[in-house]
Amino acid sequence: MRKVANTIHPFIIFRFGLTSLFLFLYALCFATDPKESKPIRIGIFTDCQYCNCPVSGVRYYSQSLAKLDSCISVFNALPLDAVFHLGDMIDHDYGSYDSIIPRFNRFRAPLNLVLGNHDYMIKTIYKSTLKSHLGMTEGYYRVDLANWRLIILDGDDLSFIAPQNKEQKKERNAMVEELYERFHLNGMPWNGGIGRKQIKWLELQLDESEQTHYNVIVFCHFPLVSSGNHNLFNNQELIDILTQYPCVKAYFCGHYHAGNYQIKNGIHFVNFKGMVDTPLNAFSVVTLTSDSILIKGYGREPDRKLVIRHSTVEKGGLSK
DSSP: OOOOOSOOOHHHHHHHHHHHHHHHHHHHHHHTOTTOOOOEEEEEEOOOOBOSOOOBTTBOGGGHHHHHHHHHHHHHTSOOSEEEEOSOSBSSOGGGHHHHHHHHTTOSSOEEEOOOSGGGOSOHHHHTTHHHHTTOSOSSEEEEETTEEEEEOOTTSEESSSOOOHHHHHHHHHHHHHHHHTTOGGGOTTOEEOOHHHHHHHHHHHHHHHHHTOEEEEEOSSOSSOSSSOSOTTHHHHHHHHTTOTTEEEEEEOSSTTOEEEEETTEEEEEOOOSSSOSSOEEEEEEEOSSEEEEEEEETOOOEEEEOOOSOOOSSOOOO
């Protein structure tokens, strides 16, 4: 009987080795891709607006510390990628930061701050150093988490409360004057606006996000589509910009304590409820997936399942 050789043809070995190398490199590529699509989980709360003050109407100022402690306990028990406070850490007293900042330092996940109007309702001598006191280098910036780009805007850029240079005052006054001429109610002194320099920065971030296939959520203290008189000064300009970019999936804000939700041109506008305006609590855990934004609300904040768009939107912005 003919004996079968106990060897493998060299070509077979080469082909097997080449295939294995290809599969290894393919898997390695996906395993190390920093933009790999995976669920991201963030904690969100807004308008804790602490003050050692008595209750005024629906605002339970002094209770914000206990509610904040509860929020911290829940967030720290979860594997969060980041935490965001959407503005108005205090109500009006600079000394209130002495109670807020130590608590903020207890978050295990990285804490990202959005500046609100009440954050600047302090004595003038403290306003110019507020950002450094809070550990911030800029009022607007971005945070990249996997394939999500979280863009934080500074709505106090044009303000009647935050410090302003000559150019900011000029731009702010022209913007508010036009609002009054058109009988728009968002020119109120408790609102703010986004200046030209920041607008240009935002558009650069959105252009890059579109080209590199990031999903984007924009954060700001001031709403764009709330009812009443709490919208950003140049809310319509921001809406017109955001609706040109399919990469923008949502806009998250605070300021209007009652909260609000609308979907326009595929963008989810979520106005989270203020923590100060309830004897209960109000905060959320938000999970970002490839096709949804899942909001788990605590206290008076409702649960939401928001389906994200993947198609190109029509141009032209939204109606006022």
